[in-house]
Amino acid sequence: MPSESAIVTVWGISLVVGVVVIVVVAFLLSRIVDTARQINGAAATVWAVGQRIANATIHIPLLATTNRIAGKILERAAGIDAATAAIEGHASGCPSCPACAHGATPGMVR
Numbered sequence: 001m002p003s004e005s006a007i008v009t010v011w012g013i014s015l016v017v018g019v020v021v022i023v024v025v026a027f028l029l030s031r032i033v034d035t036a037r038q039i040n041g042a043a044a045t046v047w048a049v050g051q052r053i054a055n056a057t058i059h060i061p062l063l064a065t066t067n068r069i070a071g072k073i074l075e076r077a078a079g080i081d082a083a084t085a086a087i088e089g090h091a092s093g094c095p096s097c098p099a100c101a102h103g104a105t106p107g108m109v110r
Contacts, residue, residue, distance in 0.1 A: 002010075091097040 094100055
């Protein structure tokens with residue numbers, strides 16, 4: 001049977017080893033918690049930036065519709081420009097303008 005001093009020595013060593021293990025585990029757990037908090041903060045930042053990007057780019061698919069409508073407006077504007085140029089050309093050479101534009105002179109182009 002082991003002596004009482006051997007039992008106390010083994011018990012003391014076990015107690016010291018247990019305390020050291022607990023301190024190391026507590027330190028490692030605190031590092032894990034700190035890392036988890038950093039990851040959570042970074043994820044929150046990524047989420048916020050992602051939402052801002054989504055809000056800024058949500059209307060991009062509508063640009064196809066905008067481009068199509070702008071093309072139609074451009075076609076109409078070209079027609080208006082041509083008609084305006086024809087009126088200007090007529091008015092610059094017609095001594096009766098603007099009266100002929102109102103139908104006062106027969107045979108004139110309106």
